[in-house]
Amino acid sequence: MQATYISLSDSQVGLAALLIVINAVISLGLRLGLERALVWASVRTVGQLLLLGLILKWIFELSHWYAVGGIMVVMTVVAGVTAVQRVSRRYSGIWFDTILSMFASSWLITAFALHGVLQSVEPWYHPQYAIPLLGMILGNTLNGISLGLETFISTLSVQRDRVEMMLTLGGTRWEAARESVRQALRTGMVPILNSMTVVGIVSLPGMMTGQLLAGAEPGQAVKYQIVIMFLICSATALGTLGVVLGGYRRLFNGRHQFCHWQIAPSSQAKEK
């Protein structure tokens, strides 16, 4: 099958935007109060994606390792910062731990994908592969990390009496924290496990859809999607484990004490 796709004009994109206008009119008619949010979200979508398109075009043309590496660093840091911003309670060191875990998990898995799975990517920083792969991995790892962190900190806070009960009976810090760690890892993995369970039955994933629209052979699109799901799952597990273990090391000291006073509500949570 030849790889062909229908090139979109601005007016075709405008036609799709008409659907948002219809939604806004319905919202106005029913006084739902959603029209502003709809318009603002649409403007942001257009603005952000146009900007991304320009940057990607520039990077694809430049195709230098420092340009590709630079945007990958920015993407990873933004993902780490966003993950922490979604957490309602924080502790000292959470930013460093999260950004480090994000780097370690997503870059390791992306490197494995480029060198181990795809193999023929030359040079290693080929933007056509490196940027989309990292982007998909980051987007999902971000969810896992923020959910895992939120669960870890909140269970420790809510179940402080139980954690201390284990310590007072002679439990080690690991024995006291183990249940919270387990819950955090499970929660962090829920979105990707759910996606993997229903993929192809309930949902057609974005990457596969994109490849099919671009004219790729369905068998190839499926193989790419399978690889991507496995990469995302591994990166999410690795990232969530890293950030939760980092939190564990900061919230339980070497004398088997639970440093609960380190946990404080985030500024957003305080405002609420």
Added chain:
Amino acid sequence: MASPYILEAQELGRRIPHGEQWLLDRVSLAVRPGDRISCRGPSGSGKSLMLRALSLLDPLDHGAVLWRGASVPAERVPEFRSRVIYLHQRPALLPGTVEENLRCPFTLEINKDRHFDRARITNWLHLLGRSADMLNLSPDNLSGGEAQLVVLLRTLQLDPDVLLVDEPTAALDSDSSKVVESLIDHWWSEAPDKRALIWVSHDFDQARRVATRIVSMNQGQLQEEK
């Protein structure tokens, strides 16, 4: 020479985190085997903090806790805490049944060579006028007094050398309080020359009843009462 004290607080000091005010101000206390000490004092005076410091649950800004004459290195903290047990004011129970809660300490590495003794627990329950059926109850179905009883049994079955209890009867009626008192007295009487008790209580009558020595805490400072 072996220390005559089972537990010693040497000028314990603890400040407000990131602050200058002392919550515990050079608290010293020497506990001998056989001691039954009651600690009184107004709310917020530092009684609970002292018990937490003695069980090494919180870091100290000054002083040291000695266990049988020596400080406790990090790797021996779990062992220390299995011998010097702090009982929180609020009974913390896990989901499941009462029996599962009583079995919980034996899942810890420190107790891997010990086993849950159902017959011993049943015997204690009979002494307290309770049936063994209680073991099958969910913690959600326990009264405040019964919940406190379960956490006490969970602790006492480990035969600790020192028991640090933080107002265990504060939320209980007088009958339930007496049951708790008798259970702790039973534990201490099993080895009166080896065990020691520190009991934080607001109730002066109870303090006199359960202790042979009374100390009082005020604004983070400890004083011996005559």
